[in-house]
Amino acid sequence: QVQLVESGGGLVQAGESLTLSCVASGRTFSTLTVAWFRQAPGEEREFVVALTGTGASATNVDSVRDRFTLSRDNAKSAAYLQMNSLQPEDTAIYYCAAKQGGLSYTAARYEYWGQGTQVTVSS
Numbered sequence: 001q002v003q004l005v006e007s008g009g010g011l012v013q014a015g016e017s018l019t020l021s022c023v024a025s026g027r028t029f030s031t032l033t034v035a036w037f038r039q040a041p042g043e044e045r046e047f048v049v050a051l052t053g054t055g056a057s058a059t060n061v062d063s064v065r066d067r068f069t070l071s072r073d074n075a076k077s078a079a080y081l082q083m084n085s086l087q088p089e090d091t092a093i094y095y096c097a098a099k100q101g102g103l104s105y106t107a108a109r110y111e112y113w114g115q116g117t118q119v120t121v122s123s
Helices: none
Strands: 003-007 010-013 018-025 032-039 046-051 068-073 078-083 092-100 117-122
Touching (some): 003 092, 018 092, 018 117, 032 068, 046 078
Parallel strands (some): 010 117
Antiparallel strands (some): 003 018, 018 078, 032 092, 068 078, 092 117
């Protein structure tokens, strides 16, 4: 079993940056693929970006490709989502998720989830 705890959300103005953290416990973190999803009010949960234990990263969201960066520190069992040039449309609850095996864009394939952290971007 893996427990994930997110932190770092908050209220920022458009153009500012935030870094979200996800700390894992309970299983060898380095073997897990870690991802961030987000869910805006009234919307479905959306994949943002994922990173495997060996450093392969992927996103299918064009709007974040050049602004968001996912990194990890396996020694600290932590992953970090650096979000730059935030826009009001980035407002959502951001969820950290993890799974065994490789990258996936599908939420249902992720076994472990955090409780989420709210990111609000004002215009």
